[in-house]
Amino acid sequence: MKNFYFSLALLLLITQACHDVKHADFLPADTPLSTTIDGITYRPGNWAHPDYSAPFTFLGNHRLVIESPVDTGTVFVHLEWRRRDLHPEAKGMILVNALTQDTIRNRLALAVTNDFGNIVFEPQPGARTYYLYYLPHTSTGKYYPKLNYLEPQETADPVWSQRVARLNLTQLPEGKVTASESIDDFHSFFPMEVTATTEEVNAYTAAHPQSYYLFPESRHRSIRMSHFLPYHWIRRGPQSGLQDDVKRGEYYTFQVGLYATGKAMNDVKVTWSDLVNKQGAHIDANQITCFNTGGIDLNGKPFAKVVNVPAGKVQAFWLGVDVPIDIQPGSYQGSFIFQPMGEKPDTCMLALDVTADTIANHGDDDPANMTRLRWLNSTLGTDPDFIVQPFLPVSFEDHSLHVLGRDVILGDNGLPAQIQSYFTTEMTKLADAPESLLAKAMDLTITANDGHRIDWQSQNFSIAQNHPGAATWSVINHAEGFDLHVHGRLEYDGMLDYYLELIANQATEVQDIALPIAYRPEAAEYLVGLGYQGERRPERVDWHWDVEYHQEGAWMGAVNKGLQYVLRDENYERPLNTNFYHNKPLKMPPSWFNDGRGGIRISRQGEAIVADNYTGKRSLQAGDTLHFNIRFLITPFKTINTEKHFSTRFVHEYVPVDSAIAWGGTVINVHHAKPINPYINYPFYALDSMKAYIDEAHTKGVKVKLYNTIRELTYHAYELFALRSLGDEIFNDGEGGGHSWLQEHLEDHYHSAWHATEVNDAAILDKGTSRWTNYYIEGLNWLAKNQQIDGLYLDDIAFSRETVKRIASVMNRHRDEVVIDLHSANQYNPRDGYINSIFLYMEHVPYISRLWFGEYFDYSEDPDYWITEVSGIPFGVGGEMLEGGGHPYRGLVYGMTTRKYSTFDPRPIWKLFDEFGIAQSRMQGYWVEEQAIKTSNPRVRTTIYRKPDAVLIAIGSWSKTDEQVQLHIDWEALGMDP
Template sequence: MSKISSRKLPLTLIILFFASLTAHAQFLKYVNGNNSWNPDSLGNHRAVVNVTTVGPVCETFIFWRRHDDPTNKSVIVVDAKTNKRIFNVKTENISREGGTVYFQPTSGPGKYYIYYMPYKVTARSNYPNAVYYQMQNTADAAWLEQTNHADNANVLYLESVNAMNSFYPMEVIATKAEVARMLHLNPGKDYFVFTEDRAYPIKMPHDLPAHWVPQGPFNKFTGTALKGENYSYQLGIYPVTTDLKNISLTFSDLKDAAGHRIPATVMSCLNTNGTKYDGTPLTNTVNVSKGDVQALWCLVNIPAKAIAGAYKGTVTVKADNAPATTIGIGITIQNKQAINSGVNDPQKQTRLTWLNSTLAQQNDVIKPYTPLQVDAQTISLLGRKVILNNTGFPEQIQTFFTPEMTETTTTPKNILGENIHFHIVNATTHKDIALKSQGVTFTQKDPGTVKWQASNTSDLLKMDVNGSIEFDGYMNYTVKLTALADVDLDDTKFHIPFDKASAKYLMGLGQKGGLRPDTVKWHWDVATKNQDGAWIGEVNAGLQYSLRDENYVRPLNTNFYLQKPLVLPTSWGNGGKGGMLITIKGKTMLAECYTGPRSMKKGDELYYNFTLLITPFHTINTDFQWATRFYHKYNKLDTIKATGATVVNIHHATPINPYINYPFIAHDAMKSYIDSAHRLGLKVKIYNTVRELSNSAYETFPMRSLGHEIYSTGKGGGYSWLQEHLGSDYIAAWYVPEIKDAAIVNSGMSRWHNYYVEGMNWLVQNLGIDGIYLDDVAFDRITMKRVKRVLTQNGHPGIIDLHSANQYNKNDGFNNSANLYMEHFPYLSRLWFGEYFDYENNSPDFFLTEVSGIPFGLMGEMLQGGGNPWRGMVFGMTNRMPWSDNADPRPIWKAWDYFGMAGTKMIGYWVDANPVKTNNPQVLATVYKKQGKALIAIASWAPADTNIKLTINWQALGINPNTARITAPGIRNFQPVQTFGLNDEIPVLKGKGWMLVVE
């Protein structure tokens, strides 16, 4: 039988199943059921059989060729005429290849449906689990006695509920007899190499597809491509005699009859080589177990100037423990140019090359940041300065932001009380081992990155320090400690001595954000705690530190931390002996990171790596907050425009963005919507993040062929499609029942991030998106910088807002959302730290540090329960329209516009020089000041209703008290119209407040 054509097959039928190979094989066709039944009780697959007799028992053999284990799965038979279930059913000889089903034809001759993978759905709707019914005897005894005299019923076809659920053709297994016959006809092979077109991704890791077997291994591949197209094809490796070790591919040039050449340099194997998300080379070891099937995806980036014609060459498959196999490759290049390398048609796997992209890797300075400047051992950056000492560690870190965070100043604020340093204590002398510093040598001085190194030595130890800083204030240290002789250590202590004046707040290490306690004691517990550091600081000066070693791997987050937690750093953790102690030490607030006792043999190496983030990252853009109003729902654009919103956030599971984190399928509808929005003066952002990925992604199975590079290992389960097509070893994620979109959890840092950046670039260039809405983040700052670069190209606004559900819970490892995502804050436009955040029972300092974004140069919005509008206004926050039914921000927006918030200077309650204070420390006031008038936001955290009086510094406010008046404008669902005298008591209800205009 000839190999299946590379043309796209009709959805409704087509396959002749090798009648000559087995007595049961019949002319079966596979049909698309077009969603004609409910799969959540009957399953996704059925055989349609025809009965021609009128006897009480019919027998049919279903040649289903399944790759699951059907031996204990139920079979449900339904009468097609009445649509009623038949209970007189019996099965025999059930196997993966086929099975016999007896049933009572209750309506006589006609069609009957045999559902052979029925299941029920358990658990919550967005995290369902399909549980397959087990075989049960539902037939009565009298009927069972008649099954020895059954009439025959013919299988007309096999039917899947829709095309997405079909097993045809790549999940239809070859039988044992067919495989044995193939092996018999092709003796002496250690392994077979099958070739396959890109249109049919190899899906089964443990079975051969039935259509491969009749002809056996095929030693050549032929295909057709366009000029400039990102073309691909597959090699299916099938070990016969032994496991194959370290498989690699070697490509030859492709040549046509006239000698034109497509060089081997444009060819690669996705599975063996590539480029990591950080731009460094990737080499994978590919091993294949005997009897398994491994897909190798071969990429050929056809040159744009290639000459049309038929090109031929070879690819050679090699393994360490088996002879090489050479496959002939023939690609006919048509005389037609591919548009955009073919990536506008991702169903052709043209975007696989994106997985190796280096787009936007160059660390160019991103606005509003400024180039780094080095003067001796001082490094200056936007609003901050780092002074290094000869050890390579910071002698001092300074910020130059005003307390209001609206501008910078020439007066520095010191973050450190003394320099950052190590104490390495000798267990023999119980004294510090003195290390002699050799001084700092700068190895790179670029506008975006500065790097340096330093060496510190003694007779016993050598400490090599490699440090770097980037334009946004991120510092990375690799600290290698090498034993020059055998040595026992009492402890290795790392000290970050904070200036107490810059250490008012703390967040992390199991502490909720808020005022810093005088003492924090903490020990490593990576199995249950996503904690490796903290942020300590003031609104206008702070430092986040994280402790790592050379084996650091970013853990999973957002409900999945426990399934892939942090790896305990060998150095810092020291088998569980390490920890942190934060205490007051004289004029400093000392963060001491200790490791406990250990011994080192001569030549041993330990890596005491750490990262620092210097906050704030930039000043606050308050005018952006007042003018940019998000409408977080897909709706008619005229309706949105009428609300006063300016930016539309398009969530997934909507008509123009249906599939989670894969906004490439309904792209024509998305572009039409965005174009219409732009004509109305609206901007459009879309939901697109990394953490989980829709099963509708065209590249699902090519990426599954990469092992666990893209998708995380896990226990499987979840929605039925996942179980039936992925089998096992994955983590089921978010599911949308309305469109049956089932997501799979990403593994973490992988080449998917390269694809993600390229995808964003495509969305900007082809659809004109104005930014993205991030629903938590599962990539690091390298990817975030790349995303920001492509989103802001050619003058695009590149608006990024980040939503996070509160991560301080068991499943997320008790981390703080702001602490977890701080590395991304330099590139965000707004925070939406809302879901599961409690706006009623937390302190104002919690709002400030964990929700508002203000200490980092950002502003935010509220979510859970609509937030608390009075408390929100103290931080310049409202809720987001129309997400909460019980809180509409439009009345506050209207009040902003009536007052004229544009151009105001925000002076928060946290600013010592705030010109307006109340006489109750639990009732706080923030001033929005402009020429001749001010808006005062008042909110209460007092335990009961209270009355307050305002203390106003009229000179600082710039208003003459002799002519001043205080009014409360009427704001629906917020406050009534009211006028207050300058010395009046102002009643404040519990948990509420006021917006007062002074002019």
Template sequence: MKTALPLSLICLLLCTVIHAQELKYVVGQNQWTGDSLGNHRAVVQVSQASEVAKVTIDWRRRDKHTDSEIIVVDAQANKRILNVKTENISRESGDVFFEPLSGAGQYYIYYLPYKVSGRANYPTTTYLTKTETASPAWKNLSAKPVPAKVLYMESINELNSFYPMEVIAKAPEVKRLVADNASKNYLVFPEDRMHPIKMTDDLPQRWVSNGAISGFKSEVSPGENFSFQLGIYPVKTDLKNIRIRFTDLKNGKNTLPASAFSCLNTDGTGWDGKKLTNKVNVAKGKVQALWCLTDIPGNIPAGTYTGTIFVTADGAAETPVALTFTVNANKLADKGISEPQKQTRLAWLNSTLAQENQVISPYIPLQREGNSIALLGRKFNVSPNGLPENIQTYFTPEMTGVSKTAKNIIQSPVKFQVVNASGTPEKLVAKGLKYTTQTPGTIGWTATSSSPNVSMDVKAHIEFDGFVAYEIKVTALKDIGLADIFMDIPMNKDAARYMMGLNLKGGKRPAAFDWKWEVATKNQDGAWIGDVNAGLNFSLRDEQYVRPLNTNFYLQKPLLLPASWGNANKGGIKISEEGDQVLIKNYSGDRKMKKGESLYYNFTLLITPFHALDTDFQWKTRFFHKYDNPDSIKTKGATVVNIHHATPINPFVNYPFIEHKAMKEYIDKAHQDGLQVKIYNTIRELSNSAYELFPLRSLGHEIFSPGKGNGYAWLQEHVGEDYIAAWYVPGLKDAALVNSGMSRWHNYYVEGMNWLTQKVGIDGIYLDDVAFDRTTMKRVKRVLTKDNHPGIIDLHSANQYNKNDGFNNSANLYMEHFPYLNRLWFGEYFDYEKNSPDFFMTEVSGIPFGLMGEMLQDGGNPWRGMVYGMTNRMPWGEGDDARPIWKVWDTFGIQGSKMIGYWVENNPVKTDAATVLATSYVKGKSALVSIASWAEGDTDFHLKIDWKALGIDPAKASIEAPEVKNFQNKTSFSDGQSIPVAKGKGWLLIISEKP
């Protein structure tokens, strides 16, 4: 008769078996090619020669590709074994039979092989499915295998390792754990910061082995940004509204106060500086990481501090977690920031650094006299109803400075009108204009207007750079039917020469235009209309506005149709000419409103230009856009080097912190050589090498956008699902995820830029498109220019007027950032050959906004570019050498010259051909004249020179074309001579007075 074993002894034996079966995990050194064999293998030992060996692999896989190919390789012969058969393959384990060709020895079993297809930088990874490679004769022998042993599990490198947080617990282990805690609705697993929780569908084996412990212990340092995790696992029901309550930690009379603790997932500070509260819910059987942050005081005495954390949720019992911190005597001066692998920078997510709206050079403090607000080069007048009454600019036509002569942007006050169902406008009586904020950087006001049927509440503010934000709340005082609610912007015709936006590429404004909302496919909610020295950008929004994704991702997170302006696609915009004004009618169509119902007709304005051109900066600041030795760059005549990502000192996209020591060494050397260094770093996507990747993922969709997943293998194997795969660098295998838009990652970004400026010494940043708004841009500019750092920012954008980008104009999309840029680089997919001068002016040059730019696509068109003061940026492609033009600049002495563009009426040098344009760079009694042709073929022209304006005696004048490599041959012309010009080309002429 058999005797039953006691339950306690059974548990002991089971636990012993569990621990005995734990495998060793090894990190490889890229010994094999992952793109053909996968990133993971089991290394097994066969003890004796046989025709068949069998190994059971306890792989504990988090992936669901259990139908993937199994590739067995003979380690001694480095040869694939074809006689292979598998059985009982699951995520937990699997049996592999194979022919050990070399007899006793080691064999490699690869279990997630894949192939990569598609575009190199946006790859598609497909896992290979099982194929039948074994011969029928060999398969019959597999019933008599010799056992093989798994020596260890190996990942191709450290980044790809599953150990320990992605090694899953088996179903019986989880079941047993839950049974051992049968009285609990949910389990809490304290976890240290060095093991970020990565899985949401499985428990790690590590937790099952340790059990549901009730406390967390760690050593901390005074002054440290310390963090740890609580893994929440509901076992009976879903958990709603999870909360954490902290208590003081005590050591005798010494206290680590509860106020030093916070939970990143539930509370924080938003990108806009406002308090943020998130509700965290977890479904039954899912895992949620709660990251707890602790700001350890710098003056806390050493010792052991104990206290309790309480976790609770709606309708669930509170769970205490004992907390023990042993404070050492090693005070950290930098709060541990120098060791980001310890998650010390998570505190940056709640930063308010540079949030205060302080004025940034070259802007000046706002000044208000009555209802007139003066700002750099512009003036804004407020009507009694709070709307714009008049907007003016004082920039000269040359854009070289500010004059005393005003140019009206709007011809009469902006009109907001509510029209009732009978077609009669509601008589909104204005009352109560009140200024609520007056600081050097911001002036705000409110106003109320009402009729017996509706009220209009206006809340608005203007900032020092020319940004104006309006919140217009329309409330029905009675049930009412409306024929329309619209806003008219009556622009001065002389300030409305050009237009871009609303499904129009940049160019001359049409006399009439009609546009309708189409947010599902069009990233369009406004436009820029203006002249070179006066203009207005407007954007129509409501209170639910969310910044959409851009750069190829717009369709995955498009604009939200404003309930007010859009009105179920009844709204739109009509543009027409009426006498000396251009009327922009923003209408929303008929609707009904219930008493008490409110609609928000919000909009923003950008008054352009933002500042005058800084031509001297353009001439003296010469970029080299490639990682190279500083000594070599200096010999090429450049003054600034842009360090792209995927380079030795900045390898990972938008995460320039890992190689910061090498970066600092490089920058120090460059500074010794008189060079400045800018780095690639933006917000749009984030490298999978970021230390904080999984803490960020624990925040749901706050930091990363939802999506269909896929992409490169690492993302599929470690992130799993619900993301958008972004840029990928094949050599580095750097795989990025798309950011979601406005989030606390912007706080981190600002802190990171500050750290790189102060600790590494960067001189600025090179932005490759941006996914943050102007608030973050201002903060970045402040930290980059702090303590007299140069803080140079230039923006590169590909042409986003295409289907994937929602047919948006890059300049229109990023105009809110223009006040803080030093140079534009527009860029990839811009056609410099087939587009008009008006397209160059509006979409490429930056001149109507106070900026200057450079060219990229196919090296640009050097003749047309120079008309706008642009060259190509070297060395982007073969033949992209700007040095010959730089040499002409230096020979002429362009520094200190006055740029007078072809668009200026009193340009002293013109041509008699409408399709051949000339821009003059005047200095003293000489001028460097840039001429470019937009004629359909070869043509010729005559110069029309205002000798008096140049101060040159025509009898003593010379007109010389200097030798410029790949541009023109040396020649000279006489006044009145017919000058030939080839299609798409031009000249650089120096007009001067002979000695």
């Protein structure tokens, strides 16, 4: 009944609002704006940019053009500059002769505010035109620039200054500001960052007294400022609505700026009516959304947001209208009601003149239309029935579940009693009989205060499969004083996810709650994680939780069988990585962390290698619930297709297609900062030339992939300010800084990131756990469908496994074969919290075609490091080398070469591969027990590539000295007669 009365009240409110503004004047969205304000013309000046690749001092990106009536004496100039930067009085100014660029040293700043400035200066003989640069700065340049604005300096001759102090300023000749220039159009403040003065705002609010104001605005003029009102809003006066033309099938977006005057406007609600024409046709209100007040998250779940507008601030509200493609042409009007908590509602009208024309893809083919904002709420790629090749549907019988090459056998408690692998050590095929990983069934153990372990009684085991890609099950376990609810899920790639809820039924104290994992020794040959780089498992590990380290679990395994696990709680959020871990580190999971008492101990116990995941002593009250979440990845994920591996040759340079072919390349990776992909993680510029390049490559049998990921986003993104209006939902909050454009147009609440100096492209950090993921997936879908890209080059990954699943899903719908390769700089360093790259990205590997690890990997390390940290082989994916061009001999032991990039040239080894026919051979590494050719020296390893009538032997030495070795050849195993 409450909902009925609320709906009725809302209907009456909207109806009344429509009646009140029936004769409203609508602002045409395409109204041209005069570029002249106060007699000052706003225009680009087009002077030279600095060399961003090195440290520099620069006059700045903005200047005023001053005309002096005289060329001698002293001139006074009133500067109506309407500045948006905070604390302009703390920044220096440089005045130069426009013709000679000589600095005018005799000048004084008499007043500096955001609204205006006053200066006097001594003109030079014969010069009447001057440039006043008011944002000069120094920068370290390069990829992560640190920039400082020059402070005010007194450069005038003291005698001249004293003489000026005695002058009557009102009698001085007065110079005139004729233009306000930016270095180029992109840096321009016009029109949305040209501020209204304090006097103008006060006059406006006095003439139209309200507690808050609504300003409708076109989608093509993003609201950019939160501290100031644009002058263009004050000049046009109050507007009750917005009018625009729209095509049928278009997704139309527009903005409403809400300005809070004397007090904060909290919990702003936005509601709307249908858009209706005179004949009664309508655009349903369900086709309208406000992106700021809610949407669909990256997991496909609806959410709502509370929007608060601090006093004196402007908040942009972006709204979208999905115009049906079959709608009757005509004029449609509706109302949008804004109501802060405790305030009267106010209304903004919208009139859409729907033409008879239609537009393809909702208008998404031109990102400048801002139609792609609807992508933020997309669920594309979440089809639970879609399974990426070569994986198979999950199958189960009773307590046994099966995915590609692996079995999970559940105990009565719902936890794994056994995990099995069918992968052979060659990693190119599956065996008929499995190998077991566990020495003992898993159990959550509770040690009471008196030292005894409680016994569980299990009941209500149930397993279900609603979609082929996953199976789920649940069990309730009872014990004295506790209930344990087990919820498990196995997905087709081998991800085994558990949500364990431990409920205390009475107040109690325990010595420990733990989940020990007992590996068979042969399934725990290597260790990755917990502060260990890939190596032979040490005899004992004693690890404790520490927020300084991005560590939450371990992988132990062998080449053909292994298990990664991570320990989490309900508070888990993906940390940042790749240089930014400490800006958003791992949240300690309360259940496992237990105020620092928890940890992981690994040791041999009898015939098992036990990873004891303990939490230590704790007190519980009746009703307390602990969430012991744990996610497993069962490795390997898939077999390695060596024919495809050796036939695929990456050219990691943007070169003519014929050049790539001449080099022997089959796949071209187009990095960002290249002509057809100029801006980082936003490949939606230069679309025609990109398509032409891809089409040419395809006609010549070459694939083309793009650099495009989530971690940072170019400042050239059309939607940048719309995304900023969502607060810290999309972009990481931060201290600002970095490139001058960022500081001059964003000011604060961002984290600067990569700067591609060769194309002057700066970026800020974005979140891989936000709605931007939905946009990203839609963007890849558009690129695969329209540009026909063949895959992605992922430069580290800042998003979840689910996102990579969606990537693979949408791209495989448009392309016969999708190539996704993952590059990573070594994350095992202080900046990244000492996490292993392969550990961090193991969840993504099922959907990755190739690894390229990467800067700072140490190719001088031993074979155990190579096979676990670099090669990808134990996880079902091949790798390539990067750092220093790699180590050609050691690399070939793992089937790895470098790529054609920079000065590194793998063509000679590619030629050898082709002459031998390596793609048609059978690869057997030293890790294969029946490998037929071995050396007499354990520091020298071999891999053979077998054909019926020939063998190619790769020999890599890890010795610190020259070695002579003898090859031990099993001719019978080779099937050859010596």
